Amino acid sequence: MSLVCFPFKTEHVPTVLRNVHVAAEHPAVSLVLLVGACRNACFNAVVSAIDAVNASPTPFAVPVVVQQQQRVGALRPGKGDGMNSALDYFLSAHLVHANALSAPLQRIHFYDADISSFDASWITKAEAGAALGYDVVRHYFPRSSTDAQVTWQITKVGFAMLWPRTTLPWVRQPLGGELCLSRTAAEVLVGDARCRRQSDWGVDTVYTFVCAQKGLSLLEVYVPQGKMHALYGGLGDLKTMVCECFAAVQSLRGEAVRAAAAVHQIDPAGAAPRDIRQKVAYDVEKSLGLLRANWSARQETLLRLFGEDVAAPMLRARNWPEYGFMTERVWVAAYQVCLREFVRGDDDWRELLFRLWVARVLNYTMRDVVRGYEYAMQANTEMVMKLLVQGDEAR
Ligand code: GDX
Known part of the structure; x- marks a missing residue:
């Protein structure tokens, strides 16, 4: 059985709530965890909305927990602390929720909380991949040609330059926030000091890197409808992400990765839908x-x-x-x-x-x-x- 985690900071609360409903109603999901960056207005509104559903005649079928992230890492407290806190929660959830969970949870899924195109198929695809035995299942999807420029210019260039003979440059969306980890993979990441330290936007880079270095098997599943979410304005909105993702690659540059150590399969992509082909992602x-x-x-x-x-x-x-x-x-x-x-x-x-x-x-x-x-x-x-x-x- 699986846990679905939505890390969140300041998001449109009805979208978050809709996504929680999707996850809580999925037959593979036993627990939904919302990890908030801090106790801001969004956090309080999410707590109230979840409480209201649980007090209604149709409460959630599984526990839905809202928690503030712990301070785990050593860099700017950001999404990395959120994801690392969620991994800790996942590993001991069966002790905290002994009534609802009869055994340790087997998988944890992460999804950005602001995806308006999120539906049950995201979870189903990842579960099907995990059931085939993959340690990590990552989602990938069509993106606008002007989107993903941190991925292409920072992460992919760095991975190709530093580890050209490995699977790393071939990971379709190495910064993607949508992925499913087996319990084994979660234990590997929790046991790795580099992942624990990476409290900022660099967390996705380091998770991807460590999974490849430790030889975890990877399946990338294709989500044809794409990820509709809150977009940025000018490139200025991405300054922190650019610097933190670059610094994460830089921090790993002395590391060795064995050539093609890990199994890596990629579900073939389809044609990008017209709205994505025509979208200009930044001003x-x-x-x-x-x-x-x-x-x-x-x-x-x-x-x-x-x-x-x-x-x-x-x-x-x-x-x-x-x-x-x-x-x-x-x-x-x-x-x-x-x-x-x-x-x-x-x-x-x-x-x-x-x-x-x-x-x-x-x-x-x-x-x-x-x-x-x-x-x-x-x-x-x-x-x-x-x-x-x-x-x-x-x-
Ligand atoms: N707990 C927590 N703490 N959540 C956070 C924080 C934080 O400090 N900062 C952001 N989030 C949440 C946010 O609310 C959303 O649910 C998710 O993390 C992603 O943040 P967003 O601002 O929507 O990021 P963006 O620009 O969409 O980037 C995402 O996609 C990138 C990609 O796919 O290329 C994000 O998952 C990146 O990590 C990823 O690289």
């Missing part, structure tokens, strides 16, 4: 202004660590939004400098890394996305493939 005009914002004299000095092909146009971008220079080749070279030099807690480094990434996303948007959905998605894939070949040639 381009708003994002252009980011290239000019928040410069400091020290950042200008730090730019000297990069080649002239990065430093000169970045300096010009203080006055005029230049991004044409940030081709894949230039981005890969800049990424390597950042891997060596970036300092997680240093605001100037965070601004600089973020702005380099903005230039890269704008370059990709104006050069590849404008040529159509297939062209853009192919460009993303080819960027990763080229790195794999280069990694191999460098051996």
